Amino acid sequence: MKLLDGKLIADQIKTEIAAEVKERFLDQGLEPPHVAAVLVGEDPASLTYVAAKEKACREVGFISSVYRYPSNITQEKLLEVVDFLNADQEIDGFIVQLPLPAHIDEHKIIERINPVKDIDGFHPVNIGKMALNLPCFLPATPMGILTLLDRYQIETAGKNIVVLGRSHIVGTPVSILLSRKSDRGNATVTLCHSYSQDIPAIASRADILVVAMGKEGFVTADMVKQDAVVVDVGVHRVPSSETKSGFRLKGDVDFEIVSRKCSYITPVPGGVGPMTIVSLLQNTLKAAKKEVS
């Protein structure tokens, strides 16, 4: 078994991006790419995630701004914030961190983002272009998974890939991407979810198994084919007496036992997580280079 070391690959890509920022922007006397995040409320996971994004942006030389608002901001006001960022010529791309408070219609906010600044790739027009294999911003986690497989030279063409979980931000788009006619796709993809019958039988036929169920330790050895590639998107905090913090992170896959059976596996943490953030950096660079119209 080999680890699909997302941390390592993300660091390599960050080094590449930093070099490009220097060469293509700073050395030409241009402002570096500028990314903004809109953060509403005090959701702890969102705070952590936005902080990690900011840190990554600084590491590669981007300018990073965070616009923070209280959780009682009105939808109308938040739409104005989006309009402001759409219009601001200095900002190449931005994200609105989800989830938003219940009184705000997330779709309304996302659809207001100018698609050419939608570095999260959540706007319907970007999702549609993704399905149609047109130039667009890909959603960060699916994109990170494809990049990780690509950097480890794991072939997807003609492979049987099973995706567990059909969320709008991971399972559904990654299943579309992997089955597209493209050099990181061309797989035969089966998408499973809560209605699927006999998931163990389906999963155990997979050459590559992508797990994004949100259920800690869901995937056990009997669900994994010998020498399969396993990509674990889940992140769960579980209590632990072995760490100072009193908890540790675990995935949707029972790593201990599954790792003995597969050829490659992503660790949690250090697998898909760092790839998600680095994908956002890649999208920002793409936005700054005006590669998506």
Next chain:
Amino acid sequence: MKLLDGKLIADQIKTEIAAEVKERFLDQGLEPPHVAAVLVGEDPASLTYVAAKEKACREVGFISSVYRYPSNITQEKLLEVVDFLNADQEIDGFIVQLPLPAHIDEHKIIERINPVKDIDGFHPVNIGKMALNLPCFLPATPMGILTLLDRYQIETAGKNIVVLGRSHIVGTPVSILLSRKSDRGNATVTLCHSYSQDIPAIASRADILVVAMGKEGFVTADMVKQDAVVVDVGVHRVPSSETKSGFRLKGDVDFEIVSRKCSYITPVPGGVGPMTIVSLLQNTLKAAKKEVS
């Protein structure tokens, strides 16, 4: 074996639409829904298809206009036509019949259509909303397949569905639709294509098999599970000594032998074809009722 009689269901739906046109528009003194088609060149299949659409529109009481242009129309001029139809308040929805001549970028034309008038459901924003389970226009053939299964009360939830073929207008969107969290979805869908290995083994696990390969007679009995439901999207003209025209229509499925093994099957012609046209009528009605924003 029972036939999934698309002609019969399409006629029922047309009767329903005609009643709604009368009640909701004519009896209120309103103009009936108005649909337009843009037809470039003389492609025989396109001429046939647009004529069939016009006939169906008249049957349900819609107003139907066809805008015809020679195949040497410039892209710029065609974009102006789209702008004109976008702006024309009298036209509720329109299609640009594909394929377009090689010198015109189809994506540019499709993306110029106002999504609220995109009754073909081909605009990226409609495809994206489809994937995100948001209100939108669904592409006509996938929508017709779902309606047909629904009218025959064929359950999709929890079923294993295999889709053969990943075209942008049939295979890819129908695979997305059938796996969505919705009462016509919730299936475990596997999408196969030219890179897929051992299609017969995969197809023969399907409870419902949707075939949109574009290969005449591709699906034989060994690829179909006993009592499966088979939906055949293919249409091919083959020479025949038994018909006056000298040809007959056949599908991607070897109907003679497969029909003996399955529980339900669509005939060709008279299966998916009429459902495609009736879906376009349903989308037009939806546009006229301003149900998609």
